[in-house]
Amino acid sequence: MQTSQQLKPPPVEEHYDTLLAPNQSYASVSAKISDIVLYPLTKTPLGWLGAFAVAAALLMLYLYSLATLFTVGIGIWGINIPVAWGFDIINFVWWIGIGHAGTLISAILLLFRQDWRTSINRAAEAMTIFAVACAGIYPLVHTGRPWLDYWFLPYPSTLGMWPQFRSPLEWDVFAISTYATVSVLFWFVGLVPDFATLRDRSQNRIAKLLYGLASLGWRGAAKHWQRYEIASLILAGLSTPLVLSVHSIISFDFAVSQLPGWHVTVFPPYFVAGAVYCGFAMVIVLMVPIRKWFGLEGLITMKHFDVMSKVMLASGMIVTYGYFGEIFYSWYSASIYEYFLIVNRTVGPYAWSYWALILFNVLIPQLLWFKRFRTNLWVLFIISIAINIGMWFERWVIIVLSLHRDFLPSSWATYTPSFYDWATYIGSFGLFFVLFLLFIRLLPMVAIFEVRDLVHKTAHKSHGAEEHGHTGA
Amino acid sequence: MFKRTSKAAEAAPAAPATYGIMAEFSDTDEILVAAAKVRQAGYTMVEAYTPIPVHGLDDALGYKASRLPWLVLAGGLIGSSGLFGFMTWVNVVDYPMNVGGRPFFSWPAFIPITFEGMVLFSAFAAVFGLFFICGLPMPYHPVFNAPGFERASVDGFFLCIEAKDPQYDAAKAKALLTELGAKAVNEFSE
DSSP states (O other), rough: OOOTTOOOOOOOOOOOOOOOSSOOOOHHEEEEEEHHSSGGGGGGGGGHHHHHHHHHHHHHHHHHHHHHHHHHGHHHHHHOOOOOSHHHHHHHHHHHHHHHHHHHIIIHHTTTTTGGTTTTTHHHHHHHHHHHHHHHHHHHHTTTTGGGGGGGSSOOOTTTOOOTTSSHHHHHHHHHHHHHHHHHHHHHHHHHHHHHHHHOOOSSHHHHHHHHHHHOOOOOOOHHHHHHHHHHHHHHHHHHHHHHHHHHHHHHHTTTTTTTTSTTTTTTHHHHHHOOOOHHHHHHHHHHHHHHTTTTTTTSHHHHHHHHHHHHHHEEEEEEEEHHHHHHHHOOOOOOOOOOOOOHHHTTTTHHHHHHHHHIIGGGGGGEEESSHOEEEEEEEEHHHHHHHHHHHHHHIIIIIISSSOOOOOGOOOOOOOHHHHHHHHHHHHHHHHHHHHOOOSSSSSSSHHHHHHHHHHHHHHOOOOOTTOOOO | OOOOOOHHHHHHHSSSOOEEEEEESSHHHHHHHHHHHHHHOOSSSEEEOOSSTTHHHHHHHTOOOOOOHHHHHHHHHHHHHHHHHHHHHHIISSSOOSSSTTOOOOOHOOOOHHHHHHHHHHHHHHHHHHHHHHHOOSSGGGGSSTGGGGGGGGGEEEEETTSTEEEEEEOHHHHHHHHHTTTTEEEEEO
């Protein structure tokens, strides 16, 4: 949404083999990215304002749902006994899974020295933080007496009691708060040099002051860069096992129980692969429109989408393997309860959701084997939405189908999500998009100094100079 | 960031002291060579200001390895042992609960929280240690007074020789830096 453009911009040339459009300089990429943010608030484009209005309306719906939940109680949701976990936990796991892709792009790809992360990691990390915020609210509000949530924390209480540290639900408290904190810290550290760029390029006094404060006075001193790179590598090295441990701990919420379909040792890697799958799909869903609206085709090229699709395909195949695994375990277990799990999933009352899962998660993404579809942005966008929906169905199948029919047929029931289940879920998108729109408007959505570093590396490679060992930051 | 306005300079009775000389270069190769040559010439209080991290620059300027990794290790050890020790004390000493005869010191169940504690405190050490060692936040620094320094966060590669350097001589330093290919050389005050 370039408000200063009066002329129609020339058609954009897409690049399939490079990560960066040619003929870019330090100054041009810095200007391109910071100009998206550095203009008066009063000139904010109508498109952004319209999107923000919709997001804010959804946020109001969210707050209304939560307020009703606190005042009336959990009964407004459709959960019952035996299906004591419904949309609350389905959406909690769904949102957290989405968040993991951002950390993977920022941290794991930094360790593997993959240059293709530079243009997308800032927005992906922002997506992570906002997704974790949406996710983290669910465990806090689903407790029934949310005003007693502080009991989760180990404080010296007058009851003389402590939390149950052996429970995965307590592990979740530590895992998610650690994940949220470390993600915010990693994101902020990455932003500091970019705040300096915004401070120095800004013409508005107040913007200069605020960005300057946020930059902590960063001046690009060589000594500081030395420590900064070390800190970034360390944070990346910490975030990688953090992602793996957090989603494994989430999977333990199910795996340490006794239910068929839950008590499965494959859950930790299967959940992590599923999170990567869903998260990359969400990154693509966000990046396809954003790069077009903000003219970033020179920085986020078709090669980025090609590589991201391959990561999605790989994680999708791991998830598919997990599905085949579950079918095998059911048969191999020689347990009628395990066996019934697959019968119930395939021909039971919720079989439509299981087959929708197979369609969205296994069948549709097979299109990604073909480069033609990986680099067609419309097809890729639709496939990514299908994967997001498919992963939602996976959480639904795991939670609802295992709970509603377990060992004792007299306890069997069904689960129907209520209006408030839907309102809370759709409202959480309001929170996510309000935060994300504010991020796009006020902060650099591409890591400026990292893209400058990429310009430097590309220029040096083409000049034949050997510059191996550049890690960037 | 906060530059002294000319009014403030007029109001102050004495002119502010020279901080040093700032030279601007256009790319990483030039500044690497320049930094090495300036150090070889005997200057010790030299610093470079760049928009991207430049590999080899800290070696060219003679910087030692950072203590940050040790801080992170300390943070990790404190976080993990602290939480593990705390859970052990709670479950073995303070409020042990006999649940079906299971052991009080059920250390495998303590592992996830111990691990998260290690990660959290290591991250605190990395981030707050980084800022503390670098002396950040520092909203004002004399180098912001150097002409054109706002390019240091965009595309300018600056090299500064401080006036506090024992060998400092404005004319000689200026000559050396110009000879090394600087686009602009300016003396600036604190």
